[in-house]
Amino acid sequence: MSDGGSAFTRRTHTCGELRLEHVGQRVTLNGWVHTTRDHSHFVFGDLRDRYGLTQVFFGDGDAKLLADAQSLRPEDVVAVSGVVRARPAENVNAERPTGQVELAADRLEILNRSRTPPFSIRDDATVSEEVRLKYRYLDLRRPQMQRNLLFRHQFMQAIRNDFTRQGFVEVETPFLTKATPEGAREYFVPSRLYPGHCYALPQSPQIFKQLLMVAGYDKYFQIARCMRDEDLRADRQPEFTQLDLEMSFPDEELIFATVESAIAHAIETATGAKVPRPFRRITWGESMLRYGCDKPDLRNALQIEDVSAEAKGSDFKIFRGAVDAGGVLRALRVPGGEALSRKEIEGLEGRAKELGAKGLAWSKIDASGKPVGGVAKGLEDAAGKALLAKLGAAPGDLLLFVADRLKVACAALAEVRRQLGERFGGVKKGTLELCWVVEFPLFEYDEDEKAWKAAHHPFTTPIEQYPGQIVKEPGAVAARAYDLVMNGWELGSGSIRIHDRALQQRVFEAVGLSEEAAQRKFGFMLEAFEYGAPPHGGIGIGLDRLIALLLEAENIREVIAFPKTATATCLMTGAPTLADERAMRDLKIRFELPPAP
């Protein structure tokens, strides 16, 4: 058979495989030249593939072989054949699994030369992310990245296995679908057959999975790609992977138990760590009060306290003023916090101010239990004493206060608490704390549009205190919505859905969606719900984030093979590119671009 000259000796083993037990065997390795050490009369080479490194010895009198070996450069691709031999005892490399042996080469096939790579393929190479992304295929050769992607694969496999074991069916849903104007901005795909019409790429498979429930697939899951045309962050990419699932006839407990099983199984399979179950539960209200946010890091023992009632009787202007203006006074007691310097406290105050706080008041508690420094004077009156008592202030404490609007006070103290977590809150790297945050509000007030809108999505079941509450006081209605949170990161979000057509209509009305508009946007779904929609609910969990957290990566780009930059470009391919004129003609699209500078 003609092979175009590309015949080569196929490997018998990988570069991570050879041990003393192979000594004496004739083997062939295929791989990349990692390094060479040229000693003139002989050459050592390290051959690399994704399984490991094996030392190859060239020499032993064959001049042609030696010359070829001397010509080898990093990242050349070769096939090397020879006999495995034990290294002399003094030359064993104990740091490598293959370090007991080496391959005494008698044949070297250079399969492909490499240009000098822009950086060396090693974990300890310091390379800017920009360069790494441009040469992503080289970056992915680094052992760390190979470990990351392998870990990701194992994690995904374990999830699929556990859902399959639990009787779930993985169903693929369309990429080319109908735009749903609520929620995240969508990517559009123009239709050639229907000029002026567009498909949208799904921001999530939400509607399809609910229709699968109507279709009777009572346990659905999918490892699904989602696309959102929003601005990016370290933990957000324009396309990302969700573990999406939906169940019929559920309650929260069934969904929690199902998800906990799969997530715990996957974490245990991929990391070997034991994940305690059930996960902790905390209501949204409690979380906002104690931790100032809806994604608490429960490893952190520090807790926020509301001392607005005490502030009311205070003579201290900063405390009292905020409460009189309809705001709150919230405090964070930091045991041992007296060790913080003035400068460190100012650093925290800087962060608090970035988040909109007017300031960060503080006082330390001295050995006799008296407040000293900062706003200590404001704590001397009766109200101050009551406040200290409520906080349980003890010698060595640092007390931090934010007097502000509720939202600002929460955000500022949440950030301060987060920053102090490792030093004073007992947060340890490498530990996991998963929890469910439950009973989210159903609606949020949109200040810009002066209207209530769905906090999760408009298919979420309300928990009405009395009939009609969603119209009379929408802000007070809780929802059967829940978030999965790990170490202070939101992993996923879900709810028990509305399956009743009339209730769905009332919720649409509450968010200002008329019958007509609802029909236009979701008519096919509402119609489906008239054919026997079972009660159902589910969740979507961001897998990139979860995997990044487990690998202690700073950034989800570290666990995505070909990620985009913070400005949604691909440095390797150059995407996005200017539209091709002819393709645009086919699509009957013309762009109006601002004039070039």
Place this chain on the structure above:
RNA sequence: GGGGGUGUAGCUCAGCUGGUUUAGAGCGCCAGCCUGUCACGUUGGAGGUCGUGGGUUCAAGUCCCAUCACCCUCGCCA
């Protein structure tokens, strides 16, 4: 859309208050030497649009303005 940071050799960086040479270092690269290295060692060498454009100045890597790229972040992400 706003704020902050970075940009000098292939890579990672230094370059002070504008003037010390022809803008440096380590790694990498190229060439020589080296019979047990494993981040091999050693000798020598090549390599620069100081992100880009404009301005100030006798003189700009350095100061000013604009712009681009990347990173972080606020808004945004039902």
